[in-house]
Amino acid sequence: MGNGLRLEVPGDSLYAFAPRVVAAWLVAGTGAEIDAVEDARLAIDELVGAFVAAGRAVDVTFEEGDGVVTVEVVPPDQSLEVSLSPLAQRILAVVAAGCGPLPDGRKGYRLSLRAGAMS
Amino acid sequence: MTVALEIPTDDRFVGLVRHLAAQAARRAELSEEQIDDIRVAVSEVVANAFAAQRRAGAADPVRVEIGIDHEIRVAVLDRGDGVDMAVLDLPGTEPDEPTLGLLITRALVDDLRIERREGGGSEVCLIMAREPSA
Amino acid sequence: MHVETSEKDGHYVVTVSGEVDVHTAPDLRAELNRLSSEGAERVTVDLDQVEFIDSTGLSVLLGGHRKAEEEKRQFVVRTTSERTLKLLRISGLLEKLTVEPSPNEAG
Numbered sequence: 001m002g003n004g005l006r007l008e009v010p011g012d013s014l015y016a017f018a019p020r021v022v023a024a025w026l027v028a029g030t031g032a033e034i035d036a037v038e039d040a041r042l043a044i045d046e047l048v049g050a051f052v053a054a055g056r057a058v059d060v061t062f063e064e065g066d067g068v069v070t071v072e073v074v075p076p077d078q079s080l081e082v083s084l085s086p087l088a089q090r091i092l093a094v095v096a097a098g099c100g101p102l103p104d105g106r107k108g109y110r111l112s113l114r115a116g117a118m119s
Numbered sequence: 120m121t122v123a124l125e126i127p128t129d130d131r132f133v134g135l136v137r138h139l140a141a142q143a144a145r146r147a148e149l150s151e152e153q154i155d156d157i158r159v160a161v162s163e164v165v166a167n168a169f170a171a172q173r174r175a176g177a178a179d180p181v182r183v184e185i186g187i188d189h190e191i192r193v194a195v196l197d198r199g200d201g202v203d204m205a206v207l208d209l210p211g212t213e214p215d216e217p218t219l220g221l222l223i224t225r226a227l228v229d230d231l232r233i234e235r236r237e238g239g240g241s242e243v244c245l246i247m248a249r250e251p252s253a
Numbered sequence: 254m255h256v257e258t259s260e261k262d263g264h265y266v267v268t269v270s271g272e273v274d275v276h277t278a279p280d281l282r283a284e285l286n287r288l289s290s291e292g293a294e295r296v297t298v299d300l301d302q303v304e305f306i307d308s309t310g311l312s313v314l315l316g317g318h319r320k321a322e323e324e325k326r327q328f329v330v331r332t333t334s335e336r337t338l339k340l341l342r343i344s345g346l347l348e349k350l351t352v353e354p355s356p357n358e359a360g
Contacts, residue, residue: 004180005132008123013276014146014187015122020274020305021142022124025135038336045307049275053309087308087344094343 005062009048011055019048019060023113026062026069030116039095040069040113046088047073047099047111054082058108068097069115074108081107121192125180128172136165136183140193147187148249156227157191157247163220164195164243171199171241179240190229190248198240256284264295270302273310281310285317289324296321297353300332311344318350329353 007022009015023044028037044060051058056075063070075082084092092099098112124139126132140161144154161183168181177198186192221243225231230246254271265288269281281298288296298314300306314330321328331353332338341347 004125004127006125006180008125010120010122012120013274015120016275017142017146017272018122018124018139018185021139022135025138029131041305042307042340045274045305049307049309053275085308087311090344091308091340 007060007062009052009058009060011052011057013052016045016049016052019044022060022062023069023071026064027113027115030064030069032114032116036114036116040115043092043096043099043111043113044071044073046084046091046095047071047109050084050088051075051082054080056080056082064115067115067117069113071111071113072102072108073111074102074106078107121184121186121194123182123184125182127180128169128177130166130169133162133165133169137162139183140185140191143185143187143193144191144247147189147191149191149247150250153247153250157193160224160227160245160247161193161195163224164193164245167220168195168197168199168241168243171201172197173199175200175239177240190246192244192246194242194244196236196240196242198236198238201235201239201241254280256281258284258288260293263293264297265293266297266299268299268302270304272305273303273313274305274307275309278309278313282313282316285313285320289317289320289326293326295327295329297329297331300330300337301334303332303334303337306337306340308344311340311346314350315346327351 007019009018020041023040024037027040048058048060056077059074059076061072096111097114100110102108102110124136126136137158141154141158144157165181165183172181175198179198182196184194224245228245228247232244234242236242254269254273254277257268259266267284273281318328329351333354341352
């Protein structure tokens with residue numbers, strides 16, 4: 001997907017900070033306000049965190065669009081399901097512009113983060 | 120175990136790698152000065168990787184692998200036209216841009232290695248260890 | 254993330270700083286468990302220096318609250334951060350936890 005920006009996150013919680021750093025940097029780079037940056041950090045953390053908490057690695061790809069950063073979170077190991085806790089879902093419903101399954105049917109999620117408009 | 124970031128050859132992403140490496144160094148409990156040094160070192164190495172890829176016309180992403188525990192290890196992998204470690208020690212020559220960056224980097228970090236990759240390009244690895252507590 | 258506990262007159266204040274996530278939340282849980290097992294009657298968790306907290310961090314707070322309720326001890330979460338209050342609100346924890354200052358009180 002997109003422009004080739006991709007983060008491979010191992011299933012080790014030590015690296016759970018990394019997706020937040022990338023998402024925040026991208027959203028901040030669009031000129032978005034601080035709330036949008038903080039929402040993006042939390043949204044990607046909740047989604048990737050669900051996999052990391054289960055010890056599962058994920059590949060995270062980022063695509064910048066107009067007013068939105070689209071993120072796909074895909075476990076290389078497609079054999080197991082990871083579900084989001086009710087608390088994580090509740091948070092995502094507020095801080096993400098959208099979160100749903102991948103369009104091609106692979107296990108994983110597609111997340112939309114509110115961002116600034118592209119100039 | 121590492122976290123790996125792949126970035127397109129676009130100069131604005133040097134800032135992202137710098138920021139991610141700094142955050143990783145913070146988690147490895149490096150000192151503020153070491154974190155600043157990592158920021159400079161990583162910027163130099165990634166900028167070199169981009170330049171090498173442009174010279175070679177490579178369209179691949181540049182790959183940055185970061186590992187942390189009592190130290191930070193950063194590996195930057197490119198498919199560019201490469202630079203030889205030996206060039207850093209040539210006497211009497213003015214350093215050109217890629218080598219100046221590497222000279223600076225080598226002075227800042229604990230360990231710096233460059234290896235050729237199979238299939239072309241370079242892997243530059245740098246290590247900075249946590250200082251023992253006073 | 255750092256956790257620092259101070260005590261005065263039997264009131265324990267746990268000051269949390271940094272980022273509370275899947276990696277660091279267990280350290281907070283361990284400290285709260287330690288205080289519980291040592292019979293601390295009054296515990297306040299101060300989140301004012303927290304730069305980030307997610308659902309794993311919130312779960313630790315909720316767990317601390319529930320345990321304190323069962324054991325008839327006092328457990329208070331303290332924050333003045335709009336961001337943290339927003340998260341407590343959207344997660345539904347604002348009503349479940351004892352949060353100071355109360356959002357209805359002035360400053």
